Amino acid sequence: MSQREGRFDFVVVSNRLPVDRVVEADGSTTWQRSPGGLVTALEPVMRAADGAWVGWPGKPDVEVEPFEADDMHLVPVSLTSGEVERYYEGFSNDTLWPLYHDVISPPAFHREWWETYKEVNERFARASAEVAAPNATVWVQDYQLQLVPALLRSLRPDLTIGFFNHIPFPPYGIYSQLPWRRAIAEGLLGADVIGFQRSSDAANFFSAVRRLFGYGTRSPEIRVPDGAGGHRSVIAKAFPISIDVESFEEVARRPEVIERARRIRQDLGDPATIMLGVDRLDYTKGIGHRLKAFGELLRDKSVSTGDVTLVQVASPSRERVEAYMQLRDEIELTVGRINGDFSTISHPAIAYLHHGYPREEMVALYLAADVMLVTALRDGMNLVAKEYVACRHDEDGVLILSEFAGAADELRNALLVNPHDIEGIKEAMLQAIEMPKRERSTRMRALRRRVRENDVARWSQTFLDTLRHVGHR
Template identity: 40%
Template structure:
């Protein structure tokens, strides 16, 4: 397993003392339980700069590897690496471009140079620890070049790539000055997994934009691609692309939702709402999450439907993220200004319309908020999947909840028949959906929620992994490509 971040972060607390923290994020949430069940090696950066590989390996051996079902292998990065690779190319080029925010991109040539350098370093570490028959699974947009770098090192293990974020249309993607290099790097993978059919179609469009001879053969959720153009390396002519939406560890979420620790939080939270309807938002600080649009939609709902005032409150949790990036700091200021405006406009004695909290949460606290909420408002402008939507459903054990979901979240392809879908740019229509959710009768709420829970339970994180490995041919004999 290869990802930008390991599932634990390291912190130096003294000359010879260290502390570990669980890493946050949807990727870790989905993959950690799988690795605990299957075993293997996970290669990634442990969240601390300017330490040697030997030091990081010794710390991980002591604090994780000694009693874990799988092994962590660190990639050592400098502060300069992180600035150019992660904060630069990954977050100021690929992230906004792939989320249709072309105007937010900073196409700095230095970012591209550092991105290639760091991908090369990841490949070196994989080459050091991989055995001849290992299957290599690389995750997400930070590490597109890894397979190409592995080929350059002479490592021809079967390798696959899964992209957790959307894949853009060809006209957006080709604005990237290095789009051709990215495509050639992707062709070094044997298999590429994407979240939705739309993502797969977009990638195929990019391939047909670059190459004259592209033939495809569809097979269930996968497409076999053969490129006939001259000039490609032998291993770049054939590729398999699959639609494999990621999921969650349903049983773990359900168990945590029913824990004593969660029950203590639930009791405390319910006392504070005095029987009012609670609409919940849980979003990482990011301009792709549609937070200003969500707040404007709630303002519109309170304006159009005055009877909702004092009866419903929006509890909006924003998880800190990338605050050193100027656009994220600006987004936080905009959100807090809107919260102040709306609360100033509508607050009445004993009732505040928006309860805004900027913080991180422990899992039991999050599960409690899911269960106290009558409505979840999940309205990203663009999202690869959005696991919050699935976690909310899995945690709603009494089935008595309504999910309002953006049609631009990958989860809409699976849950859209039972969630209330919205276009988050349309604040009036979203306000109408809030009104509909508030007045939905219990029988319909439970019917819709039960259906979504069954869908998620029937295809959990472990099923997703098995489907991916099967589609990628990971269980077949490794083929040496010459």
């Protein structure tokens, strides 16, 4: 694959470009690579293919010409402040996100948000069509761009088009609430291959297609009318995403990171057990349920503050969306109440940190933590669970994992919990605290084997191999 006359044989399309714009002290601007698994997964493919990446540069009302960064050709799609408010904060994150996450928070349905979502998706489709070479492969990412596959197919029927949905796809009883359910499903069916995190997500999509259109389905294939009296085959199946295991393990083996993990324990008063939660501050993550369970263990004297400390990292998220503002207030009130009741001068009950950290500090936290708490109410995958496992080269530590996170399909040697069951979470916490070293090591070895076998390179390779096979039929 190669670049031909300013057009590219491989194009990735996502809401955001894989770089962040940085304004220097002298007023000049540079671009810095964004952290994240998607960039890590696709960077080798992009380099091999000399591909292009289409996305929003992250700042509204800024026009940016295509540019090169990190050996990638980047094609910015500009958005106004109003479009960011309606397309991204509105329809993507206040309509689709809560709906696709089992209506944990009620979704808002506004027609003006939908109209802007359509307009922005059309802009992304046009930008992708312009940079794609004849017969190119285009891989569209995530729920913000669900209309792009069909729009792109109408503009460029020569393309091979993939789509990957990084979040859950809901059961039809929930999905059917969306007033624009047919248009979204039609948008997705423009792809040749549609990837989901879990087999259950793919099954939910099959159900929606049958209910809405009556198309013939035989997993993993959907027969979609081609408009000329025939059919085209769309493949829809699970491709569980993962992480760059080697890079996390390399950081975790650095002497300075190991020493930082030791200092973290010391700074927390050297408790016997450190429990850790690492999440975006999002209502899908089950942070409140986790805090409630821990507070009850302290109240019941099942654990004591000097012996057990909970560290909760809650990185800021969508701070202009009302539901997220309310969530932050609720979480911080709960943390304050528990700390007021149970902390001592030398030992905090909960160390609550409302900001993000660089990778080295996160890895040190993973190494310092005896118990990792991933109690999401609903999650497409949850890569934090896999990051914790990848970092534990000492083959120690216990992972408590929600059965409603996609990672639960693979990480069966974790302690699986129903995050709505507070008593169940409490029992899992106590089991993790009391677990013998031999059992911890046995479980962690099995978890590490699984994460190594299914790393991020295998995810991208498996998806793209499927896409190439479909494209060559």
